[in-house]
Structures are given as structure tokens and as C-alpha cells.
Amino acid sequence: MNKRNIVLLFIAIGVIASIAYMLTSADDQEVYFESIERERDKQFKFLRYSPESPLDEEQKKVLNTLTFYPIDAAYRVRAKLEPVEDRKMIEIPMTDGSIEKYIKHSYAVFDLQGKSVKLLLLQSKNESDMRNFFLAFADETSGVETYGGGRYLNLRQDGKNSILIDFNLAYNPYCAYNPDFACPLPPKENIMDLAIKVGEKDYVK
Structure with a gap:
């Protein structure tokens, strides 16, 4: 393999690594956002439905979102x-x-x-x-x-x-x-x- 091909190979490897990193980061961010949304949903359901919720029954009936x-x-x-x-x-x-x-x-x-x-x-x-x-x-x-x-x-x-x-x-x-x-x-x-x-x-x- 000549010098030019070696250089091109390293460039290609660098590009692939960068793309893989960006895709991994995007996937990680999506997983992170989903985890926060799940916690928010758990909090809403606790307030809306749990007998230990600080909301009274009237508040529970009208609670649609946080x-x-x-x-x-x-x-x-x-x-x-x-x-x-x-x-x-x-x-x-x-x-x-x-x-x-x-x-x-x-x-x-x-x-x-x-x-x-x-x-x-x-x-x-x-x-x-x-x-x-x-x-x-x-x-x-x-x-x-x-x-x-x-x-x-x-x-x-x-x-x-x-x-x-x-x-x-x-x-x-x-x-x-x-x-x-x-x-x-x-x-x-x-x-x-x-x-x-x-x-x-x-x-x-």
C-alpha cells in the first residue's frame, strides 16, 4: 500500500469514527431524554392516582399535566x-x-x-x-x-x-x-x- 492510500485510509477511519461518535452521542441523548420523560410521567401518575398524593380529590380530577x-x-x-x-x-x-x-x-x-x-x-x-x-x-x-x-x-x-x-x-x-x-x-x-x-x-x- 503506497503512502497516498495509507493517508486516505486514515482519513476514512477518522470520518467513520466521527460519524459513529455522533450517532452514539445522539442515541445516548435520546435515551437520556426518554429517562427524564419517564420520571416526569411517574411523578404525574403519583400525584394523579396515588392515595398518598398531596392533591385532594377535586385537584386530582382536574390534573391533566404538570x-x-x-x-x-x-x-x-x-x-x-x-x-x-x-x-x-x-x-x-x-x-x-x-x-x-x-x-x-x-x-x-x-x-x-x-x-x-x-x-x-x-x-x-x-x-x-x-x-x-x-x-x-x-x-x-x-x-x-x-x-x-x-x-x-x-x-x-x-x-x-x-x-x-x-x-x-x-x-x-x-x-x-x-x-x-x-x-x-x-x-x-x-x-x-x-x-x-x-x-x-x-x-x-
Whole structure:
């Protein structure tokens, strides 16, 4: 094989590899979008049909859909976990003025929208799996397009010193649907000067 043919062969291999990469990426993105849509559908069905739903019977009858921002993979981030030095129980205020105790466990540190973000991860005092965390946050959409009391994420540590945070899965607390429920408010560490325009929007009757 002469030099020209070798060069052409390498070019062809490069083109094939690029096409394969783009197709794989497109397939991965489609699978990712479908997974988010499935979670949204599960959330709707729970609110609409479950006896444990925060909606009353009249609300259930008229609930046809939930409102979400478009899915954006840029809000799916890998965060570094920084353990809290003095891990202790703290009191988190609730929407009804009461308090609930959580373990102040770790900080999740990552970059988003060109800014460095550091959020506090909490753990229920009754949590049996030490890799599960609770994240309550508020952002610049809170009280405008999303629920004023913030939104939640349930997280699971999936790396030795890191955790995947997908804000596309952000959901409303029960009190967004029914004020008879008391819900934890985001701690001050988790009030972001960013607009998180993914996840669930505010519920409107």
C-alpha cells in the first residue's frame, strides 16, 4: 500500500469514527431524554392516582399535566463532594413555622453557567443508606416561574468523592400543591444567584 492510500485510509477511519461518535452521542441523548420523560410521567401518575398524593380529590380530577421546562443536559453536572468538617444535626425551618432536623453532611461543588456553585447536602436522621442525600434549593426562578419555597432533588452518591446532580429532575415539594403540608425550606447555603430553568415549574390550580 503506497503512502497516498495509507493517508486516505486514515482519513476514512477518522470520518467513520466521527460519524459513529455522533450517532452514539445522539442515541445516548435520546435515551437520556426518554429517562427524564419517564420520571416526569411517574411523578404525574403519583400525584394523579396515588392515595398518598398531596392533591385532594377535586385537584386530582382536574390534573391533566404538570408543567416543566425543556430538558437541558447542560444542567446535569458532576459535583465534587466536600465532607462537612463538623458533621452535626441542624434544624431546618418548615413552611408552617416548625422545624425538622437533618444531618449537615457534605457540600457539592461544581461549575454552572460560568459560576462556581457550592450546595449543602442534607441527610435525614432516619436515613439507613449513607449514600442517599436530600437537596433543597432556591434560585432566581423561585417565586416567579417556580414554587417560591424552592424545589427538591433526591440524590445518591455514585462516585468515591463525587455525585451526579441533574436539575432536570427538580420537583416541587408537597406544599406547592397543598398548603396543609409542611415542607423543609432551602438552607441559606442553597439559595443560588442563578436561574435554574429546568425541572418542574410552579403548580397552578
